[in-house]
Amino acid sequence: MNNEIKDLENKIRKNYSNPEAIVLDSKPVGYPFYVLRLDLTYLANREFQLLEEFVLKCITHGLVKPKEISSFIGMENYQIEKILSELISRDLVKKEENLELTKVGLDALEQQTVLAPISETQTFYLDALNGKLTNSFSLKIFDSKIHQNSAINKILKKPRKGHIEDLVDYYPDIEKLLQNSDPNNPNSIELVQVNNIENVYSQWHELLLVLYKSNPGDREIEYEIFSRGFIQPEYRKTIEELYAEGKKILEPIFQQIEEDKPPQSSVKEVISNIQEEDIKTVEKLTTKIDSLNDSDNFVETKNNSLKEEIKKLKQELQQIKSQTRISEVIHTYQIREYLLKALTEAKNRLMIVSPWIKANVVDKEFLSTLEATLKRKVKVHIIYGIKGSNSQNDDKSIKQLENLKANYKNIQFEKTENSHRKQIICDDKFAIVTSFNFLSFRADPNLTYRDELGVILRNKQTIEDLFNSGINLIS
Missing domain, CATH: 1.10.10.10 (Winged helix-like DNA-binding domain superfamily/Winged helix DNA-binding domain)
Incomplete structure (x- = not known):
């Protein structure tokens, strides 16, 4: 046991470059998956x-x-x-x-022809914590002997045998997995129907939960997740996202972790709360409300029922916006427009965080607009940098930004060690968290389209938290 603890300690010290980290305890737990046997009908070999x-x-x-x-x-x-x-x-x-x-x-x-549909039964695995569906797991990585009392509490509702309605939201994932299952087949596969959930049962992937301190004098206790001897950041990420939602699933296992202690800073809670499914829900509800508000849909005899439906949808939309702090969902070209909007409209402060800097974005026009912003006495913070990014950055563009820094006292242009975050903040009016690389992706409509997604946040405290977190990237 002492050798195992020492081995875990060495791995944590190496992973975090912290020679003083000490492991306090470790415990095997079961990470829950649902195994699904699905009867499917799909069309293959479509051009x-x-x-x-x-x-x-x-x-x-x-x-x-x-x-x-x-x-x-x-x-x-x-x-x-x-x-x-x-x-x-x-x-x-x-x-x-x-x-x-x-x-x-x-x-x-x-x-183009529609071939005869294929019907067959296939096995899929549904992560019971984050809802990710896959068909590539080997049963060898599961250990069904782990007792449920030693398992991380299940969060997702288990799909029911024979109830295909429980999988409707997973149809796009199933279709994508069917396509990826045959990399030698270049033609698309179209899922027609999940005919039946023939069988569904739980199995447990054995993980090792390790409790440690960053140094012996710390009062704060931290944890890490291991699987097959290696740190597993994906499992930890899932658990931390659930913690941010208030689902403290590790508490029954390690009571040493205080019940009311958040595992992440406030900004991480903000970002973790922005779930892909929530974004999709906001966008879907907004689109449906806009569609119903279209005057063409208002047949006189249905006026009242439509108004009631719109009212119900607006209430549902407001509830999820309140929970997630999402004000609006935007896409590629809109995100680019908001960057320009922030540059031209900011009055007090502007923050841009982006991993890479490239000349196709930080060009003469961008630099001119940025300089006009600085001349308005706006305090500008530009933060960039991700591990291994030096070869992907444009040296000339970086030099030009450094020249602006030398000429204007109100610009802070700094490189952080390793951040994949992409955000902009304009005063306390709005913040955007997105997959869009503000300083390296131009979103030129004349080039091949690339769909990027972002959310606008307008809550002033949330904006302040994001701003302070951005400053902490370089402090």
Whole structure:
């Protein structure tokens, strides 16, 4: 046992470059997974995805503008632009004054056929804590002998045998996994239906929960997750996100961790609370409300019922916004616009955090706009840097930003050791947390479309927390 503790201690010390870390205790626990046996029906060997086929057929029937196609299909314009970008890159569509199918596109559409559907049973694994679905686990990594009392408490509701409605939200994931299961098959797979959940049961992946202090004099106790002798950051990330939501799933196992002690700083709680599913829910509810508010939908006889439905949806939207602090969901081009908006409208302070800096963004126009911001006496903080990023940064752009720093006292341009965070803060008016790399991705509509997602936060305390956290990256 002493040798095992020493080994764990050495790994923690090496991982965190902390020679004084000491391990207090360790305990095996079971990380819960649900094993699902699903009866599926799907179409394979299709040349096009369904939406790609719809877009091609729209063009052949005279809808030759992106807005015409998006209006006809009933989708957002940026979604149609994304599909068109892919079709153009494959030389299936050409974009001149109007959209037009190439000869390759015409031939491919003519040959497109719907093959006989395939029905078969496949096994999937559902992470019971973070809801991630996979089909690649080997049963060898599970240890079903672990008693449930030693397991991390289950959070997700277990899908029920025979109740396919419990998996409706996982249809896109299942379709993606079916596609990835055969890397040699370049053609798409389209999931038609989950016919039945034939079997579902719990199994446990054995983990080792290690309790330690960063140095002997610390009162604060920390923890780490090991699996097969290695630190597993993904499991820890899931557990910390649940902690941020108030689900302290490790408390029954280690009572030494104080009940009311948050495991992360306030900003990490903010960012951890921004879950992908919450973003999707906000976007879906907003789109549905906008759709119902469209005057074309208001048939006189349905006026009252529609108003009630809108009221209910608004209440649901407000509730999730309040819980997650998400004010609005934005996409690629909108995010770029908000960066320019922050540069031109900030009155007191502006913060930009982005891992990389490249010349296609930090160009003459950007630098000119930034200098105008500095001349308005706005305090500007630009923070960049991620481990191993030196070769990906543009030295000339960095030099130009350093020149601005030398000429203006109100700009702080600093490199942090290792941060993948992307955020902007404009006064106390708004903050954006996103996947968009503000200083290295231009979002040029003339180039291949890349969907990036962001959330706008308008709560003043949340903005302040994010700002202080950004400052701490370089303190």
